[in-house]
Amino acid sequence: MIHITDDKERLVLYSAVVILIITLISMFLVSSLLESEYISIVLAVGLITNAVVIGYYYLFYTIEPRLSFNYVRGTFARGHKKKSKKSPLKSKKISGRCFYCGKKAILGFNCSYCNNYFCEDHRLPEKHDCPFLRQ
Amino acid sequence: MVFSTKEKKELFIATLLFISVEITVVYPLVFIILFSMESKVDQIALLISRIIILGVLTAPLFLLHELGHRQMARRLGLVSEFRLDPQMSLLSLLSIALPIKIIAPGAVVSYDSYPSHEKSGRISMAGPLINLILAGIFLIISFLLFPIEEISLIMLHVSRFSLDLALFNLLPFSILDGKKILTWNPSLYYVLMAITISAWLLHPVGILNIFL
Numbered sequence: 001m002i003h004i005t006d007d008k009e010r011l012v013l014y015s016a017v018v019i020l021i022i023t024l025i026s027m028f029l030v031s032s033l034l035e036s037e038y039i040s041i042v043l044a045v046g047l048i049t050n051a052v053v054i055g056y057y058y059l060f061y062t063i064e065p066r067l068s069f070n071y072v073r074g075t076f077a078r079g080h081k082k083k084s085k086k087s088p089l090k091s092k093k094i095s096g097r098c099f100y101c102g103k104k105a106i107l108g109f110n111c112s113y114c115n116n117y118f119c120e121d122h123r124l125p126e127k128h129d130c131p132f133l134r135q
Numbered sequence: 136m137v138f139s140t141k142e143k144k145e146l147f148i149a150t151l152l153f154i155s156v157e158i159t160v161v162y163p164l165v166f167i168i169l170f171s172m173e174s175k176v177d178q179i180a181l182l183i184s185r186i187i188i189l190g191v192l193t194a195p196l197f198l199l200h201e202l203g204h205r206q207m208a209r210r211l212g213l214v215s216e217f218r219l220d221p222q223m224s225l226l227s228l229l230s231i232a233l234p235i236k237i238i239a240p241g242a243v244v245s246y247d248s249y250p251s252h253e254k255s256g257r258i259s260m261a262g263p264l265i266n267l268i269l270a271g272i273f274l275i276i277s278f279l280l281f282p283i284e285e286i287s288l289i290m291l292h293v294s295r296f297s298l299d300l301a302l303f304n305l306l307p308f309s310i311l312d313g314k315k316i317l318t319w320n321p322s323l324y325y326v327l328m329a330i331t332i333s334a335w336l337l338h339p340v341g342i343l344n345i346f347l
Contacts, residue, residue: 004322016326020333027337037281040291040339044274050330051267058323059207059261107309120309126250 012057019050100128136206145219146198149240152227153197154190156238157296159231185289192293196269196300197238200262204243207261211254215245242310256319259312260327266301267331270294274339295340302331 004010023046027039095106098119105119113125113132122128138146201217208215219241230236247254273294280287305313305328317324336343 003320013322013326016330020330024333024337037278037339039337040274041278043334043337043339044271044278044294047267047274047330047334048271051264051271054323054327055261055264055268058257059210059264063211063257120314124250 009057012053016050016054019046019053022046023050098122136202139216142216142218145241146201146217148224149201149217149219150194150198152224152240153238154194156227156230156236157193158186158190160236188289189293192289193296196266196293196297199265199269200300200304201241201243203261203265204258207258208243208245211257213245213247213254215243217241218244252315252319255315259315260323262312263301263304263327263331266297266304267334270297270301270334273297291340295338298331298335298338302335305331 004013023042026042026046030036030038030042095104096108096117097103098105098108098121099116100118100122103119105117108117108119109123110117111123111125111128111130114130116128118128125133205215205217220239223237224240227238227240230238243258245258271294273290277287277290277294280290304311305316305324307313307317307324313324313328316327335341
């Protein structure tokens with residue numbers, strides 16, 4: 001259930017919990033000792049500190065940025081467009097069985113390549129071994 | 136930050152949809168007043184100015200959330216852009232008139248030859264974190280502008296709306312961000328949910344704020 005990979009991650013998560021507890025306690029203290037409009041600034045400081053600590057560790061510290069596609073403008077948008085004869089607003093199935101795992105899916109997804117119906121876990125072509133991926 | 140032309144158009148449409156649905160959430164009264172027979176001109180002008188301010192202020196909540204997802208995906212080296220989903224955009228458009236509002240006109244999509252739970256988890260985490268930071272920023276602005284009561288109240292509601300968005304996106308259902316973070320790293324997910332839920336309950340506009 002709880003899986004923490006190393007000591008630094010444990011430190012980050014524990015300090016996030018500690019910041020949360022300190023924020024809640026200070027909010028109660030401030031509201032009873034001072035006027036109650038100051039609780040909004042205590043909450044704001046606690047929220048921002050927590051979000052920055054967690055965000056910095058998981059989104060910046062633990063990954064090395066690879067070359068992003070900033071130097072290649074618009075290749076994604078000007079990619080190969082297949083003109084399909086069907087209109088884009090296809091009728092969406094409300095429920096049915098996933099084509100890959102057989103689970104009953106309410107408001108599942110149609111693959112735009114093979115046009116089968118999938119649950120949310122298998123909607124991507126890689127996840128359901130889509131035959132069109134081999135091309 | 137690089138935007139392609141198609142992406143600019145789609146982001147613009149998505150933001151417009153978001154603003155229009157959000158306005159109908161906050162001010163349903165304006166429709167009653169605008170279409171009633173005995174409406175006064177200055178009341179309408181005041182309401183319209185409030186609508187414009189609120190719409191302009193809530194646009195960055197949605198925009199920065201999606202841009203956060205996109206920049207994180209690019210930082211991981213993936214080609215990614217924001218794309219509209221036609222059915223969900225239609226649903227968002229219809230939500231203007233319906234009592235139940237669904238605002239999810241599109242999503243950030245990326246080419247990934249080697250998808251993993253870790254990458255999806257990190258990309259999904261970026262959005263709600265940005266919403267939490269924005270909620271904090273709007274709370275600070277609301278506190279600093281406390282003498283000007285009306286603008287302070289508007290900022291308070293905008294920060295509350297940002298927390299609502301963060302909480303909704305962190306729910307562990309189907310394609311939402313919460314499910315992806317949960318499959319990657321459950322301990323982080325519990326910590327994030329604890330932070331968001333406690334902020335949501337104890338926010339000045341929140342439910343448990345009477346205890347403070």
